[in-house]
Amino acid sequence: MLAKRIIPCLDVKDGRVVKGVNFVNLRDAGDPVELAAIYDREGADELVFLDISASVEGRATMVDVVRRTAGEITIPFTVGGGISAVEDMKRLLRAGADKIGINTAAIRNPDLITDGSRTFGTQCIVVAIDAKYNAEWGEWEVFTHGGRNATGIRAIEWAREAERRGAGELLLTSMDADGTKDGFDIKLTSAVSGSVGIPVIASGGAGNAGHFADVFAEGLADAALAASIFHYKEVSVQEVKTALHGKGVNVR
Amino acid sequence: MIAIIDYGMGNLHSVSKAVERLGRDMVVTSDPEAILAADGAILPGVGAFGDAMANLRGTGLADVVQAYAASGKPLLGICLGMQLLFTEGEEHGVHRGLDLLPGRVVRFQGDYKVPHMGWNELTFKQTSPLLEGVDPGHVYFVHSYHALPEQSSDLLAVADYHQPVTAIVGRGNLFGMQFHPEKSGDLGMALLRNFTDLTGAKRK
Numbered sequence: 001m002l003a004k005r006i007i008p009c010l011d012v013k014d015g016r017v018v019k020g021v022n023f024v025n026l027r028d029a030g031d032p033v034e035l036a037a038i039y040d041r042e043g044a045d046e047l048v049f050l051d052i053s054a055s056v057e058g059r060a061t062m063v064d065v066v067r068r069t070a071g072e073i074t075i076p077f078t079v080g081g082g083i084s085a086v087e088d089m090k091r092l093l094r095a096g097a098d099k100i101g102i103n104t105a106a107i108r109n110p111d112l113i114t115d116g117s118r119t120f121g122t123q124c125i126v127v128a129i130d131a132k133y134n135a136e137w138g139e140w141e142v143f144t145h146g147g148r149n150a151t152g153i154r155a156i157e158w159a160r161e162a163e164r165r166g167a168g169e170l171l172l173t174s175m176d177a178d179g180t181k182d183g184f185d186i187k188l189t190s191a192v193s194g195s196v197g198i199p200v201i202a203s204g205g206a207g208n209a210g211h212f213a214d215v216f217a218e219g220l221a222d223a224a225l226a227a228s229i230f231h232y233k234e235v236s237v238q239e240v241k242t243a244l245h246g247k248g249v250n251v252r
Numbered sequence: 253m254i255a256i257i258d259y260g261m262g263n264l265h266s267v268s269k270a271v272e273r274l275g276r277d278m279v280v281t282s283d284p285e286a287i288l289a290a291d292g293a294i295l296p297g298v299g300a301f302g303d304a305m306a307n308l309r310g311t312g313l314a315d316v317v318q319a320y321a322a323s324g325k326p327l328l329g330i331c332l333g334m335q336l337l338f339t340e341g342e343e344h345g346v347h348r349g350l351d352l353l354p355g356r357v358v359r360f361q362g363d364y365k366v367p368h369m370g371w372n373e374l375t376f377k378q379t380s381p382l383l384e385g386v387d388p389g390h391v392y393f394v395h396s397y398h399a400l401p402e403q404s405s406d407l408l409a410v411a412d413y414h415q416p417v418t419a420i421v422g423r424g425n426l427f428g429m430q431f432h433p434e435k436s437g438d439l440g441m442a443l444l445r446n447f448t449d450l451t452g453a454k455r456k
Contacts, residue, residue: 001412003371003390040437045371045392071269076392076435096265098394098435121262121299123367123394168367168394199369222370252371252390252437 003252004216004244005045005223006237007201008230010035012081013052015061019231033068039230040073042237045252047073048101048171048225051081063095070096078126080171084108086115093120101171103128104144107151107158110165117166125169126201127162131155131188132175140188147175155188156195163196170200171225177205181229184211189219201225209235209243216249254453255290257317258282259307262298267330270434274445276453284316292451293320297332301341301357301397304332305349314350321352326425326450334421334428335399343397352426354402364414367396372411372419372431374439380408380422382446391419391429391436391443399430 011018016030028034036047049069051062059082066079079092080101089100100120106113106127117125130147131140140155159170172192174185184205193200199222202215206226215221229235241251256268258280271278271294279286287293295317297304308314321327329337338349341357349357360366371390376383393411399418401407409420411431420443421428427447433440 001373002368003373005370067265070266071273074270074435074437074441076394076432093263094265096263096269098263098266122396123298123369169369197365198367199365222365 001250003045003250004221005201006043006212006240006251007046007048007223007225008039008044008237009048009050009203009225009227011050011052011227012062012065014055014058015065018052019228032065033072036069036077037072039237040075043241043252044075044237046075046223047077049077049079050101051079053082063091066092066095066097080126080128084112086112086119089116089120089124093124099124099126099169101126101128103130106162107142107144107153110161113162113165113167117168122166122168125167126171127167127169128171128173129155129158129162129192130173130175133188140191143175156192159192159196163198167198169198170196172200172202174204178203180205181207183207184215184219184221184224186214186219189215189221193220193222199223209240212240213244213247213249216244253277253279253290254292254294254448254451255287256280256294256296257287257313259304259311259313261304261307261332262296264296266432266434267294267296270441270444271448274441274448275455276448277456282311282313284312287313287316288320288323290325291453292326292328292448293317295327295329295333295336297330297336299332301332301335301343301349302345302347304336305341305347308336308350317350318352321426324425326427326447328447329428330434331395331430331432334430335397337421337426337428338399338401341397353406353421353423353428355400355406357397357399359397360413362414367394368398368413368417369394372413372417374409374411374419376409377407378405381450382420382422382427382443383408384446386439386442386446389439391431391433391440393431395430
């Protein structure tokens with residue numbers, strides 16, 4: 001049986017991890033490669049690097065981070081952030097990334113999903129969706145630019161279109177849950193996951209190990225992503241997995 | 253020396269790094285002489301079956317891989333590279349494969365998520381030098397098509413995804429893994445180490 005995946009996410013700016021990281025025995029707490037190797041050893045099933053560099057130089061640095069990471073770890077990893085052309089995807093995949101995450105650029109130019117999946121295979125293309133509940137609609141709306149801009153697009157519709165265009169997976173972030181540590185957005189996750197035939201990674205709101213069990217059982221998620229609870233060592237990947245195993249969830 | 257065959261399909265970096273980490277001499281190459289002279293060869297691959305076969309034929313490497321297989325030296329196909337070992341694939345039309353193992357590659361069909369993506373547990377079906385000293389566990393799969401070997405004796409391991417899914421195949425010097433051993437943690441590395449041991453390739 002397919003195991004549920006636990007995915008730590010690292011925010012990288014100009015080749016350095018930002019947001020606090022509380023690991024002991026680190027030579028360099030800001031080195032994404034060293035942290036990736038630690039998460040690999042702790043039992044993470046995949047990793048996501050989110051490049052939040054604002055400059056061309058920063059993005060060029062990411063290619064080097066990807067190359068070094070690919071030589072260090074034995075689990076798959078996705079790179080997202082600021083990727084807006086098939087050429088960008090090619091550079092990162094050649095450097096050793098397994099998947100490419102696209103978000104704002106996919107909304108602006110949905111052909112990017114089609115072209116990317118046709119060129120590299122659907123399994124390489126992860127469409128990231130930032131969604132927020134719209135009370136007027138009674139469903140969720142897609143936001144872009146790190147959650148700053150409303151698009152007027154319904155999240156479930158967009159998820160379906162992304163799948164139709166060849167996305168291999170969706171990374172679904174609930175803007176309502178993100179940062180609350182009150183748990184994943186079960187309603188959003190189950191609504192989207194039940195509407196598509198591709199895997200859905202739930203993101204936003206993880207505060208403890210129990211939240212992961214909920215999003216797998218009730219949220220129908222295939223994988224769950226978290227950043228701060230892992231970085232600040234509030235709970236380790238291994239602890240989450242032990243808790244999931246205890247609740248009968250199939251994990252590696 | 254282990255040759256990682258470069259025919260323009262997908263990410264060779266991770267595979268080559270993994271072999272390097274195992275301490276074996278390795279070369280990523282599309283040169284027929286270098287491939288035929290190698291102690292072991294790996295056929296990786298990500299992408300579509302038809303495109304891959306077109307590339308292999310266009311570069312003349314299809315003949316080279318078939319000659320290599322006939323030489324008796326160990327050959328390992330990974331992911332799409334494993335699927336190409338079979339008779340034919342039904343991805344965007346029917347395409348002839350390398351036909352080294354009898355069987356077909358078909359799309360997952362059913363009311364479940366495709367691609368089969370993530371960590372799934374292996375069940376070993378028979379003994380093989382490739383599986384020597386290895387305990388079954390989870391490995392990382394990403395694929396929308398799966399192989400149906402004609403002969404059960406070619407099937408070394410399966411995973412369960414709404415049906416038994418061909419995970420490892422083997423016949424004599426020929427091996428294939430549907431999952432990505434280079435992305436499958438310690439277990440993946442152990443399987444790759446067994447393969448590189450079989451080649452007898454020199455340690456660095």
